[in-house]
Amino acid sequence: MRIGEKLRKLRLSRGLTQEELAERTDLSRSFISQLESDKTSPSIDTLERILEALGTDLKHFFSDVEEERIVFKKEERVPVYDEPEGVKSEILMSGVEDKEIDPILVTLEPGAQTEEESYHEGSEFGFVIQGRIDLYLDGKRYRLKEGDCFYYKADKKHYVKNPGKKKAVLLWIMID
Incomplete structure (x- = not known):
């Protein structure tokens, strides 16, 4: 079995770039590239970390049988690495190959902000569960409080x- 090719297909099925996967796993993009081209082999710990970031595990990765996931437990959340200080993000749904949404729970300490994201395809939706946030779209600020939500096309710089x-x-x- 060519692990690298299977990892690449799994990453692409999630709509992630090598750089995005590298950020989620705290690995370098060049290492991800070498893995996908089968020029290097990961340790079991590294493979588990990559698979967790891709929403699966060793058992499902090496299995040809896929089951539909209905329930996603709190303890299965995948942390997002390399967040700015005061920001904690967790991917809420793991083990879903063909999802069209990527829900993330973001916790911001007072004064903290996410990194500015560049333009990309798709749309984004947010719901403020607790506290207040400022949403910035191409430099324009939108104020939201607990219970408010937002939706926009991701063709704007945003944080x-x-x-x-x-x-x-x-x-x-x-x-x-």
Whole structure:
């Protein structure tokens, strides 16, 4: 079995670039590239970390049988690595090969903000669960409080910031 080819197909099925996978796993893009071209082999720990970021595990990766996932437990959430200080993000659905949404739970400490994302395809939806946030789209600020939500096409530079003095929690969904 060519692990690299299978990893590449899995990554592409998730709509991720090598760089995005590298960020989620705290590995280098060049290492991901070498893995996918079968020029190197990962340790079991590294493979498990990559598979977790891709929403699966060793058992499902090496199995040809796929079951539909209905329930996603809190303890199965995948942390997003390399977030700015004061920002904690968790991917809520793991083990889903062909999902068209990518829901993330984002927690922002007071004053913290996410990294600015460049233009990309798709749309994004957010719901403020707790606190307040400022949403910035191409430099324009939108203020939201607990219970408010947003939706926009991702053809704008965007990020969120917690302007408050209390923690903010946001459900952020990227839609293909």
